Amino acid sequence: MTKANELNTAFGNHETFDNEIAVEVRDLAMKYRDVDVLKSVDFTVRKGEVLAFLGPNGAGKTTTVEILEGFRARSSGTVSVLGRDPVRGDEHWRSRVGVVLQSWRDHGRWKVRDLLSYQARFYAPYSEPHRSRPRDVDQLLELVGLSEDRKKKIASLSGGQRRRLDLAVGIVGRPELLFLDEPTAGFDPEARRNFHELVHRLAREEDTTILLTTHDLDEAEKIADRILILAGGRVIADGTAEELAARVQSTAEVKWRRGTQRFVQETDNSTAFIRDLLAQHGDEVTNLEVHQADLEDIYLRMVHLHENGQADLNGDMIGIGLPKEIMR
Numbered sequence: 002m003t004k005a006n007e008l009n010t011a012f013g014n015h016e017t018f019d020n021e022i023a024v025e026v027r028d029l030a031m032k033y034r035d036v037d038v039l040k041s042v043d044f045t046v047r048k049g050e051v052l053a054f055l056g057p058n059g060a061g062k063t064t065t066v067e068i069l070e071g072f073r074a075r076s077s078g079t080v081s082v083l084g085r086d087p088v089r090g091d092e093h094w095r096s097r098v099g100v101v102l103q104s105w106r107d108h109g110r111w112k113v114r115d116l117l118s119y120q121a122r123f124y125a126p127y128s129e130p131h132r133s134r135p136r137d138v139d140q141l142l143e144l145v146g147l148s149e150d151r152k153k154k155i156a157s158l159s160g161g162q163r164r165r166l167d168l169a170v171g172i173v174g175r176p177e178l179l180f181l182d183e184p185t186a187g188f189d190p191e192a193r194r195n196f197h198e199l200v201h202r203l204a205r206e207e208d209t210t211i212l213l214t215t216h217d218l219d220e221a222e223k224i225a226d227r228i229l230i231l232a233g234g235r236v237i238a239d240g241t242a243e244e245l246a247a248r249v250q251s252t253a254e255v256k257w258r259r260g261t262q263r264f265v266q267e268t269d270n271s272t273a274f275i276r277d278l279l280a281q282h283g284d285e286v287t288n289l290e291v292h293q294a295d296l297e298d299i300y301l302r303m304v305h306l307h308e309n310g311q312a313d314l315n316g317d318m319i320g321i322g323l324p325k326e327i328m329r
């Protein structure tokens with residue numbers, strides 16, 4: 002613990018000052034009336050990291066993100082976002098945080114550029130030598146692909162254009178930490194790819210920490226440094242896409258025919274299995290297929306096991322054989 006943290010704790014203030022950590026969540030719980038949506042959520046996001054939050058509908062992803070954004074008061078637990086408890090976040094703290102909500106339908110009569118210019122003004126007092134605020138509005142329009150729509154009324158934008166505007170509003174203040182709630186819902190494939198490139202640029206060139214929720218496994222795999230799966234009010238898995246995929250690849254399904262008979266076998270080592278199969282039956286084996294489980298398979302299996310209660314009290318999966326280091 003740093004000296005500053007020691008002093009904070011001594012005064013009953015649990016805000017953190019670790020420069021490498023953007024978000025720290027410990028034992029977070031949230032109850033809506035008598036329903037426990039979040040039971041005990043723990044995770045950390047390092048600065049500059051892109052974290053994808055996955056989980057079934059109603060798992061509590063938006064609730065968690067809203068708590069981190071300071072828009073929702075938690076029931077219990079400790080939360081630190083850029084060194085502050087979000088419920089005590091002041092204007093300066095807010096200027097460092099960018100938010101793209103799931104559906105934001107105000108300002109229909111405003112023109113695109115006018116709204117961004119208006120929003121941009123609020124960030125000017127919080128400009129810093131290493132992070133100028135706000136962004137230049139015309140460059141921002143270019144960045145999100147809305148230059149040609151700059152004079153359009155917001156109410157007349159298509160769903161995808163609207164999401165681009167939401168994104169522009171989220172990054173106009175050049176945030177250190179950006180929250181994106183299902184950012185590419187309604188994007189066409191090109192807009193999706195542009196968005197993925199933008200996320201990479203924000204993380205790589207501006208060291209922006211990004212926390213996004215998505216139902217798109219492919220998207221999570223493409224843009225996230227780390228994937229976190231929320232189910233049953235807890236984090237049931239936390240690791241890089243490679244860590245998840247590496248384990249998945251080791252449980253393949255092999256299918257083949259021998260004469261009129263069809264066979265299916267799950268195996269941890271498909272290469273060795275096929276070698277043995279062919280050594281034993283040679284040319285009798287036909288229609289050989291190998292299906293390597295992908296991220297979607299492992300995600301679905303993990304959530305399914307969790308929902309069926311085949312997880313112990315720590316949220317660890319029983320029977321799936323995932324390595325402990327990717328489980329929480």
Ligand SMILES: Nc1ncnc2c1ncn2[C@@H]1O[C@H](COP(=O)(O)OP(=O)(O)OP(=O)(O)O)[C@@H](O)[C@H]1O
Pocket residue numbers: 033034038056057058059060061062063064065
């Ligand atoms: N203001 C509220 N009052 C009562 N219950 C709520 C409230 N907001 C959310 N909930 C409930 O909390 C649970 C978690 O909702 P949340 O929106 O956080 O889930 P999610 O993981 O983001 O879902 P989705 O993938 O569908 O967006 C749901 O059962 C939802 O009905």
